[in-house]
Amino acid sequence: MSSHLLLQAVVLGVLTGGVYSLWSAGLTLIFGVMRVVNIAHAAFLVLSAYLSWFAYTELGIDPLLSLFATVPAFFVVGVLIQRLLLARLRDHVTMMSVLLTTALAITIEGSLGMLWTGSHRGIEISYSTSSFSLAGISFPSDQVIGFVLAALTFFALFMLLRHSRYGKALRATIQNPDAASLLGIKTTTIQGIGFGLGLATAAVGGLILGLIHPFFPATHWAWIARIMAIIVLGGLGSVTGAALAALLMGVIESVVLVTLSPVWAGMIFYLVLAGTLVFRPHGFFGGRLAERF
Amino acid sequence: MLSGSKEAIGRFVKWGTLLLLVCLALAYPWLFPNPYLRFVGVMTVMYMGLATSWNLMAGNTGYVSLGHSAFFGVGAYFTGIMIVRFDMPPFAMVAAAGVFVGLFAIVIGWLALRTRDASFVIVTLALVYIMLLLAQGWRGLTGGSSGLSLPRMEGIGREDAHVPFYFAFLILLAVVLFTTWWIGRSKFGMGLVAIRGDEDKAAALGVNTDLYKLIAFVLSAGFTGIGGGIYVYWFSYIEPFFVFSITIGVNMILMALLGGTRSLFGPALGALLLVPGTQYLIGEYGSTQLHVVLTGLLLGAIVMVLPMGIIPSLRSAAAHLWSASSGASSAATCTESDEVAEGVGR
Amino acid sequence: MTYFSTYSLSRSFGGVRAVNDATVEIEQGKISALIGPNGSGKTTFFNLVTGMITADAGKVLFKGSSIGGLKPHQVALRGVGRTFQITRLFREMTVLENMLVPVRRFGVRELLKDAVGGSEAARAMLWLDRVGLTKLQGEPAANLSYGQQKLLELASLMMSEPELVLLDEPAGGVNPVMIQRISGLVRELNSEGTTFFIVEHNMPLVMDLCDHVVVFDAGIPIAKGTPDVIRDDPKVIEAYLGG
Ligand SMILES: Nc1ncnc2c1ncn2[C@@H]1O[C@H](COP(=O)(O)OP(=O)(O)O)[C@@H](O)[C@H]1O
Ligand SMILES: [Mg+2]
Numbered sequence: 090m091s092s093h094l095l096l097q098a099v100v101l102g103v104l105t106g107g108v109y110s111l112w113s114a115g116l117t118l119i120f121g122v123m124r125v126v127n128i129a130h131a132a133f134l135v136l137s138a139y140l141s142w143f144a145y146t147e148l149g150i151d152p153l154l155s156l157f158a159t160v161p162a163f164f165v166v167g168v169l170i171q172r173l174l175l176a177r178l179r180d181h182v183t184m185m186s187v188l189l190t191t192a193l194a195i196t197i198e199g200s201l202g203m204l205w206t207g208s209h210r211g212i213e214i215s216y217s218t219s220s221f222s223l224a225g226i227s228f229p230s231d232q233v234i235g236f237v238l239a240a241l242t243f244f245a246l247f248m249l250l251r252h253s254r255y256g257k258a259l260r261a262t263i264q265n266p267d268a269a270s271l272l273g274i275k276t277t278t279i280q281g282i283g284f285g286l287g288l289a290t291a292a293v294g295g296l297i298l299g300l301i302h303p304f305f306p307a308t309h310w311a312w313i314a315r316i317m318a319i320i321v322l323g324g325l326g327s328v329t330g331a332a333l334a335a336l337l338m339g340v341i342e343s344v345v346l347v348t349l350s351p352v353w354a355g356m357i358f359y360l361v362l363a364g365t366l367v368f369r370p371h372g373f374f375g376g377r378l379a380e381r382f
Numbered sequence: 383m384l385s386g387s388k389e390a391i392g393r394f395v396k397w398g399t400l401l402l403l404v405c406l407a408l409a410y411p412w413l414f415p416n417p418y419l420r421f422v423g424v425m426t427v428m429y430m431g432l433a434t435s436w437n438l439m440a441g442n443t444g445y446v447s448l449g450h451s452a453f454f455g456v457g458a459y460f461t462g463i464m465i466v467r468f469d470m471p472p473f474a475m476v477a478a479a480g481v482f483v484g485l486f487a488i489v490i491g492w493l494a495l496r497t498r499d500a501s502f503v504i505v506t507l508a509l510v511y512i513m514l515l516l517a518q519g520w521r522g523l524t525g526g527s528s529g530l531s532l533p534r535m536e537g538i539g540r541e542d543a544h545v546p547f548y549f550a551f552l553i554l555l556a557v558v559l560f561t562t563w564w565i566g567r568s569k570f571g572m573g574l575v576a577i578r579g580d581e582d583k584a585a586a587l588g589v590n591t592d593l594y595k596l597i598a599f600v601l602s603a604g605f606t607g608i609g610g611g612i613y614v615y616w617f618s619y620i621e622p623f624f625v626f627s628i629t630i631g632v633n634m635i636l637m638a639l640l641g642g643t644r645s646l647f648g649p650a651l652g653a654l655l656l657v658p659g660t661q662y663l664i665g666e667y668g669s670t671q672l673h674v675v676l677t678g679l680l681l682g683a684i685v686m687v688l689p690m691g692i693i694p695s696l697r698s699a700a701a702h703l704w705s706a707s708s709g710a711s712s713a714a715t716c717t718e719s720d721e722v723a724e725g726v727g728r
Numbered sequence: 729m730t731y732f733s734t735y736s737l738s739r740s741f742g743g744v745r746a747v748n749d750a751t752v753e754i755e756q757g758k759i760s761a762l763i764g765p766n767g768s769g770k771t772t773f774f775n776l777v778t779g780m781i782t783a784d785a786g787k788v789l790f791k792g793s794s795i796g797g798l799k800p801h802q803v804a805l806r807g808v809g810r811t812f813q814i815t816r817l818f819r820e821m822t823v824l825e826n827m828l829v830p831v832r833r834f835g836v837r838e839l840l841k842d843a844v845g846g847s848e849a850a851r852a853m854l855w856l857d858r859v860g861l862t863k864l865q866g867e868p869a870a871n872l873s874y875g876q877q878k879l880l881e882l883a884s885l886m887m888s889e890p891e892l893v894l895l896d897e898p899a900g901g902v903n904p905v906m907i908q909r910i911s912g913l914v915r916e917l918n919s920e921g922t923t924f925f926i927v928e929h930n931m932p933l934v935m936d937l938c939d940h941v942v943v944f945d946a947g948i949p950i951a952k953g954t955p956d957v958i959r960d961d962p963k964v965i966e967a968y969l970g971g
Contacts, residue, residue, distance in 0.1 A: 126500040126503055126504065128448070128503075128507075160503065174682075177686065178686075180689070180820075181578075184440075184444055184445070184446045184503075185685055185689060187446055187448070187500070187503050188446060188635065188639070188685045189680065189682060189686070191448065191632065191680035192679070193678070193682065194678070195675075196675055196678030196679055197678075198671075198674060198678070199672070199673075199675030199676075199677070199678055200671075200675055201671075203670055203671045203675060207671070231721060242671075245610035306671070310507075310510075310511075313505055313507070314510070317504040321501055321504055325499050325500065325501075352518065352519035356515050359508050361675050362504070362505070366494075366496050366497070366505070370496045370497040370499075371497060371499075393845050483779060552880040564840075567842050568840050568841065568843055569831070569839045569840070569843040570839040570840060570847065571823075571842060571843070572828040572829045572830070575818070575821060575829075576821070578820075579818035579819060583812070584815040584818075584829060585800035585801045585804070586778060586804055586810055586812075586890055587801075587807050587829055587830040587884070587885065588803060588804035588832070588834070588888050589801055589829065589830075589831055589832035590799075590801045590831075590834065591801065651748065659811050674940060
């Protein structure tokens with residue numbers, strides 16, 4: 090194994106890891122703000138990929154432009170899902186919400202299959218298929234675009250959570266919903282917006298997915314399993330934890346891919362998941378939920 | 383006296399219905415000798431057993447496993463590999479699959495149940511992908527993506543090929559139902575249902591919650607593994623994508639929820655209602671994804687509208703009617719004057 | 729040998745020292761009280777003793793052996809039972825089923841035996857009879873009034889045959905008639921051999937029922953003694969009146 094190849098792998102890993110960061114940030118945000126494991130998160134990624142693909146191939150709209158439609162639309166859908174469905178669950182909310190989001194995921198998967206069949210698709214735009222190199226390291230354009238988009242979105246999300254009044258209220262809700270509502274914070278509104286934000290990041294994340302990877306309706310299951318391993322590693326509910334864990338996993342996956350095999354690169358997510366649960370069941374970066382962010 | 387005879391009639395009806403159903407189940411292959419209907423029959427009884435197995439964990443403790451297809455698949459691969467690579471007797475290997483998957487589930491359950499977070503859901507879901515990768519990657523053992531072909535059962539005509547498997551699944555169903563029934567009446571079962579309600583409180587009453595959950599999980603997985611074992615011998619072929627797909631697990635969930643997770647026969651009823659319908663849809667519209675959409679919509683609808691499922695809902699509706707008509711007193715009319723403090727501290 | 733004691737038990741939440749260096753002793757066969765202003769760490773003390781939360785430091789001894797660091801179910805199986813400040817029942821289970829959850833001994837046979845029909849159910853019916861809930865045996869626990877819930881919580885705890893029972897505000901939020909029933913029951917059970925340690929705000933009840941009182945303030949035991957001594961202790965008055 091040459092050090093050059095290793096360096097290349099690390100660079101690619103960071104690029105991938107940046108994208109994973111965005112995907113898992115949305116999922117872990119939704120978990121934090123209402124203890125809901127959104128099984129449909131990756132299904133929304135794939136849905137967004139399909140929408141951008143459709144807009145591009147059928148209507149000729151540049152995928153980056155289609156974000157102006159998909160991001161607000163996903164936000165609204167997220168708020169609606171929370172207000173109309175999740176907020177109405179009464180008993181055993183954690184498990185029932187798992188079932189509900191599973192139902193959403195399957196419905197999305199089936200609908201995509203009915204509309205556009207089960208074939209593999211990909212978004213191929215002129216500026217995304219090339220690559221450039223720097224100091225002998227090659228940078229594929231699609232991955233660089235994806236990384237930059239993910240980083241910008243993540244940064245925006247982070248600033249919103251950290252520095253806005255909404256972010257303050259949201260953090261209070263994450264730490265202690267009961268205490269927050271005693272302080273006059275409208276926790277249901279906060280949760281609705283939280284779910285909306287989570288899905289809005291999935292709109293961007295889905296476009297990146299479509300640019301980098303081939304996709305078909307059922308791909309979301311494999312992705313959700315990986316993203317979930319990441320958010321456990323990062324500590325459920327911790328956005329920064331998820332981002333760090335995602336970068337780490339991107340690099341590890343990429344290095345394993347060049348040194349061992351694709352099978353091991355896939356497997357490493359679950360080995361890390363198992364290791365986390367054995368040694369630090371509450372994750373490595375998150376700490377206790379009360380002290381997160 | 384009156385209520386005594388009423389109870390006797392009730393018991394008579396209950397046992398009579400059960401006996402009738404058992405007779406119907408036993409006679410089914412000859413009532414409908416058509417191979418396709420026999421095939422649907424095997425499929426139905428298989429899912430009746432699987433849904434009831436899944437429910438052994440979820441219905442009691444409230445812990446939802448999204449990945450029971452992994453146990454189904456491991457049971458199937460274990461049986462398949464034992465038959466093909468080691469030339470072992472098939473039905474003995476089916477039973478062994480239960481033990482093997484049970485042991486496997488001890489490890490998985492120990493990991494998945496380490497926190498009370500959502501990690502149970504996450505681990506069970508991830509498990510499907512772990513097993514998929516293993517089955518694809520470990521070619522020497524599993525045959526990789528090209529799958530594993532088993533010898534067909536010997537000494538049986540094409541006409542009757544489904545019959546032994548029908549009965550194998552029927553036995554599995556009976557065993558799972560009996561186990562569920564027994565647990566439901568036992569101290570252990572009370573502890574499991576208590577876990578569903580309030581885990582800390584159960585622990586404060588001496589319930590070893592971690593162990594209880596693990597045992598329920600292992601039983602649930604083991605029975606599912608046996609189902610996989612029978613399945614692979616029945617189909618004579620197995621490939622990674624087919625068994626290690628979320629779909630099989632989601633089917634179990636949907637059926638159990640539809641019939642009612644808090645009732646003994648609920649999951650089996652759910653399967654009885656859904657499998658023939660699904661088979662029909664796949665037959666008619668198999669190339670489209672219509673059945674997937676309907677699965678999703680139905681699951682969502684049940685969660686939102688009928689979270690208790692059919693049997694418990696009917697039961698509580700009947701109880702309502704009964705108490706309304708007889709004017710029977712309920713807890714609200716209690717003896718003491720302690721209503722004064724009602725609501726305080728809650 | 730003291731029956732039950734803690735030594736320097738401590739636990740903080742963030743900056744708050746909820747229980748601070750608490751050394752407490754309880755005598756067998758007595759009814760002892762734990763009093764103190766709201767937020768003085770009484771519930772946290774019970775949580776520490778029963779293993780519901782882990783202590784930062786300190787020891788818990790019961791009948792000569794350490795029960796600190798044991799899991800909640802292990803503490804329960806050793807014979808230390810508790811109720812909760814806000815009554816916790818299995819709301820979807822019936823009254824009778826609630827009675828069948830507690831475990832006396834851990835064992836395969838014990839756990840697999842018929843709970844719904846056998847001797848276990850008979851034992852449960854005796855207790856329900858004793859607390860006057862027989863008629864409600866088939867009702868979901870959620871349908872009970874708050875006072876009835878308190879009775880059921882205590883009755884179901886007794887199914888596990890605890891030696892030492894920790895009650896967290898048994899009279900909180902219930903009417904005077906129900907308070908009489910509960911305190912009568914406690915006295916009866918005590919005369920049959922159960923030791924009690926009770927957190928309670930109702931001072932007349934404490935004075936009437938208890939042999940010994942421990943006072944907490946800001947997580948620290950500041951006084952202990954008979955009810956009469958405690959009543960006149962200036963430190964106690966200070967803790968309640970001062971801030
Ligand atoms: N789980 C917890 N997290 C954070 N603070 C806690 C927790 N439990 C108790 N506290 C704090 O510890 C202190 C003691 O509380 P508690 O034991 O409930 O008092 P008491 O029962 O005497 O009213 C309070 O300041 C309370 O806010
Ligand atoms: Mg308290």
